[in-house]
Amino acid sequence: MTLPAHVALIATLTERLRAGPSATAVLEAWCAARGLSRAELRAERLPGPETAPTDAQRHRLALTGDAPSRHRRVRLVCGPHVLSIADNWYVAARLTPAMNHALAETDVPFGRVVHALAPMRRTLAVRTLYAAAAPPSAAAPLFSIAALLATPDGVPFCEVEEVYLGAVLGGTA
Template identity: 40%
Template sequence: MKRRSMGRGRFVAAIIVGAGLFNAGYARADGLSWPDTPSGRANLLTVVQALEKTLRTHASATLALEDWCATHHMAARPVVVAQKAPLPQPDPVPAQVRADLGIGATQAVRHRRVRLTCGTHVLSVADNWYVPDLLTPEMNATLENTDTAFGHVVAPLHFTRERLQLAPLWAPWPGPLFGAASGRVVAPATIMRQRAVLRDGQGRPFSEVMEIYTDQNLDFTPSPDGGGP
């Protein structure tokens, strides 16, 4: 069991590095700032925990982010779209993914790397491996040819989410999170990581996702005391 756990850790690290998720492509130049006070830090933590709760209570990350975006008035039209990112060539399927999906070495698997955006905000960057044989031809064509988010495309499968990991990547204490010149708390570009297997209505695993949530989920105006709206 211990050796399996270590393998999962190496798999997660390899995907994060390979995806280039920490590039500055989605981070704002000025960072995210909230009041740098004890209550400001506590309120920011509360907002991050609220995001975690939103993710835990939705089978679809797409719908969770749309709910979040609408709740915090982050876009006039709170619809999540998937901006495709280039993939490495060749692009082998990690052995851990095949094991998690319960498929053999020859079964077809497709890989989709996206940035999930709502309005001008990049809320998540994600790697998604899915078994095309378990999707309809129409679903496969939509995933190949459009920027429709995966959760919308496969909604007719009435899927559930088996979470393998939901890990925070940020905490308000301790750490040098002060904006010395401005007296503001500056959050990092990434705040949370989620990894999960999606199962269709028959219980068959058809997709594995690795999702990194960015600080742009917190990109709304805090109330005067430093809390969320």
């Protein structure tokens, strides 16, 4: 029995995100290959209060005592397509001033902002959120990934939780 096309696409994208060092880079290549848009990936900030990391997240980020972290909640957009919703908890003190400025003031995706750090991405969890036989709507949550970003020498600087939406499957390639 052949799997529905959307099931195979979800599996392929999930594996690429798990294997790639940057969700931003994976999504930009995915958008180009799928013909989603010629537009650059953008991180549109979502309104709301900053959310503090959980104790477990603070531990994974090696934050001790009352060491501060920052939170950035965005939807990643490629042209008119909302691909995912991402929550980034990051340690501003481990980034450059220019990186912190870009994260606070621009719509540049996190992965592009911190690219100079040569981040290593470790997947913490993957959850399936869509298992229907019918193709998903553009807004349907497909799967989520939690990951930890660290420098090549192992210093963690960000934990991210991403929820990928049906729009990420669009295109013709």
